[in-house]
Amino acid sequence: MTKKLVILIDLPVFPKGVLSLSLPAVAACFPKQYQTEIIDLNLIQEDLFINSIKTKSNIAFIGFKVSAQNIKHAIHYSGIVRQLFPNIPLLWGGELPSLLPQKCLEYADTVVQSLFESIADAFITDLESNNLKPIYTGTNKGDLGTYPPPALHLIDKSRYYDFMGIPLETSRGCSEVCAFCMVHTMQKKTYFCKGTKQLQHELEAYNGSFVNVIDYNIGVDPTHVIATAKTIKSANVHGWMAEMCIESLDNEEVLIALKESGCRMIYCGLESIDMVALKGVHKMNTNHVENYERIIRKAQKYGIQVASGFILGINGMNENTFKESLNFFHRMGIIYVKLTFLTYNPGTKVAENMKKKGSFLSDDISVYDGVHLSYLPTDVEADVVLQGAVAFIRDFYSIKHIILRSLNTKLGFWKRIEFILFNYLYREPYLQLVNNNALFSADHFSAILNSRFQKKWNMRLADEMLHIIRKIS
Ligand code: B12
Ligand code: SF4
Structure with missing residues (x-):
């Protein structure tokens, strides 16, 4: 049949x-x-x-x-x-x-x-x-351990970048309540982890790869982080990265497990260095600005590089916010920064509530994607955010500052090359945005969105170099 x-x-x-x-x-x-x-x-x-x-x-x-x-x-x-x-x-x-x-x-x-x-x-x-x-x-009540492993064999991996790794999901859900986060819609309430046996089985398909753990927040349960790190350590992979809250890194056992398993970097949603702004997006439980520096340095001592989120258009954002944030990320040797415009997802209760605290700038659903300015708190000016974002990208992702920033975290030779190459690859879409004036022009953004993805020769070369370095270092 x-x-x-x-x-x-x-x-x-x-x-x-x-x-x-x-x-x-x-x-x-x-x-x-x-x-x-x-x-x-x-x-x-x-x-x-x-x-x-x-x-x-x-x-x-x-x-x-x-x-x-x-x-x-x-x-x-x-x-x-x-x-x-x-x-x-x-x-x-x-x-x-x-x-x-x-x-x-x-x-x-x-x-x-x-x-x-x-x-x-x-x-x-x-x-x-x-x-x-x-x-x-769908619900988030099912046991992750009973689900079939994703059918990754259906995808030709060579057509995608290697540097962002092969995605692996080890847990679903999050115990926190940050206002802008999709976890409340996609993976509601309950928190589930995959067991060691299942992860071992799934990781067989990741032989020779760099693993990108894409869980919303792998750090909810430190025992899960440690168990996952141990499982990854015993798999035949060339390192990994994941996302968790900064304060989950304030734990020696976790850091030792990450180091020993070849974890290269952890992305933390630091989002802002202003506590009032963090309160505005209900991130005051997970983030305490006074702890940032201590924990970042602690993680770096274990060879774990820290990456950060940076929310554009968060409450109180002004020219100084950009200058101070840039200085902070630079001084701390933050490996990369992911910039996201403050977005309250359409259809959510929080979006309704936020009408009182600012204005939604468009009825066009497509701009509620985190890559466009779609919401402005009452005390923030659009132009300051957009111009600030462009200046930030040009500065933070300039080759000069990537290299200088790499000197602000202790790294051996190959790890420093890794740091630089990762940035060279990761910055590309940001450069595309600013070089094409796409933050200011809907048509220019559409042109980028509509274009067919093909690795350019320089990106292919950097991607392959990074693959080799991850393998040998
Ligand atoms: C990979 C990824 C990307 C890739 C997506 C590639 C692609 N082809 O779509 C890229 C790099 C493009 C990307 C970009 C961005 N992303 Co992203 N991304 C992710 C990430 C890490 C993993 C997605 C994933 O594979 N999840 C695992 C799968 C199993 O879950 P799922 O996607 O929900 O799919 C399930 C269901 O949704 C459903 N489903 C999904 N599709 C379909 C289709 C059909 C037909 C059916 C029946 C069911 C179904 O079934 C699936 C299995 O249960 C998520 C975090 C996460 N853990 O989800 C963030 C995430 C989705 N991204 C996020 C953000 C912020 C961004 C960016 C704004 C980043 C930036 N600052 O530029 C942009 C915006 C792009 C956009 N499209 O809106 C946020 C939320 C976005 C939001 N709308 O609020 C997330 C949640 C990360 C986070 N914690 O902040 N992202
Ligand atoms: S801690 Fe992270 S995953 Fe959890 S609600 Fe906040 S932003 Fe979302």
């Missing part, structure tokens, strides 16, 4: 070139009588996509992963697919359908809110009886 085909589609995203676990996780839920295929529209042009999808037959359904940023693409490509296959169910899943299911139902037959694994069996039963419901709402 010919297998039914499940087609899952990744829409254009910014930044590009980073492998995502979302669709491999969805694909893994389908039993053997289905053939699953993942198409990434960041990698192919529209005409090629149409020519290739036209030839498909026996399709069970076509699913798109949709975020606020690519809602227009989701509508456009859904239109194409509907025209080609008017009788095939069209599905939307991911962040935006989780936030705004009714809005998404204007374009899709079915939307899946939140996590797919928990509703996969019910969904497949309804699919087989031609009886799909309009909305499925």
Whole structure:
């Protein structure tokens, strides 16, 4: 019997070139009588996509992963697919359908809110009886240990950057309540971890790779961090990185486990060096600015580099905030900074509440993506934030300052080269934004979003060099 085909589609995203676990996780839920295929529209042009999808037959359904940023693409490509296959169910899943299911139902037959694994069996039963419901709402109650490992074999990893690693999920949920965070929508309330046996099994597919633990916050439970580090240590991988709150690093046992397992860096959502601003986004439980320096230095002593988030447009942000933050990140030898515009996700209660404390700048859903200025607290000026962001990127990610910054954390020769190469690769999308004036022009941003991802020769070279250095150092 010919297998039914499940087609899952990744829409254009910014930044590009980073492998995502979302669709491999969805694909893994389908039993053997289905053939699953993942198409990434960041990698192919529209005409090629149409020519290739036209030839498909026996399709069970076509699913798109949709975020606020690519809602227009989701509508456009859904239109194409509907025209080609008017009788095939069209599905939307991911962040935006989780936030705004009714809005998404204007374009899709079915939307899946939140996590797919928990509703996969019910969904497949309804699919087989031609009886799909309009909305499925996943929960975060299922035991991560009983879910199938993501079907990473469906993806050609060589088409993506190597430096950001191969994604691995070891836990779901978070015990904290930061106001802007998607965890409350995607992985509600409960906190789950994968057990050691399952991680060992999954890590067999990561041989020779750098591992990117993409958990929202791996640090909720220190025993889980230590157990995961030990499991990764015994796997055949070339180092790893993860995200956790800064104060989870204030723990010798955790730091020893990270060091011994080849962990290179931990991303911490420091977000701001102003305690009042942190209170404004309800991050005062996890972040105490007076502890930042001590903990960063402590982690660095164990060879763990600290990366940081930096929220643009947070309460009270002014010219000085940029200067002081830049000085702080530079002096501390922060390995990289991820800049995100303060975004209150559409459809959430917190977004409603924030209307009292500032203004939402647009009705266009696509700007609620963290890459656009979409909200301004009453005491912040748009121009200051945008100009400040451009100046910050130009300064922090200049080659001169990358090298100088690397001197502000103790590193051996190869680790310093690693630091520099990582920055050289990581800064690329930021340079794309500022060099194309894309923070100020919607058309220029669209041009970047619509472009096909291809590794440029210099990026390919840096990516390969970093791979080799991670292997030998
Ligand atoms: C990889 C990643 C990216 C990649 C995405 C690549 C891609 N092709 O999509 C890149 C680098 C592009 C990226 C960019 C950004 N990201 Co990002 N990213 C992640 C990360 C680390 C992992 C995603 C993942 O694989 N999750 C694991 C999978 C299993 O979970 P999932 O994605 O939720 O998928 C499940 C369900 O949603 C559902 N599902 C998903 N798709 C579909 C499709 C169908 C058809 C179905 C049925 C179900 C379904 O089923 C899946 C299995 O249960 C998450 C953190 C996280 N742990 O989720 C942040 C995260 C999503 N990103 C975030 C941010 C802030 C950003 C940026 C703003 C960063 C920046 N400052 O520039 C940009 C914005 C881009 C955008 N599209 O909006 C935030 C939240 C975003 C938000 N809207 O609030 C997160 C939560 C990180 C964080 N803690 O801050 N990101
Ligand atoms: S600690 Fe991190 S993952 Fe948890 S709610 Fe805050 S931002 Fe989200």
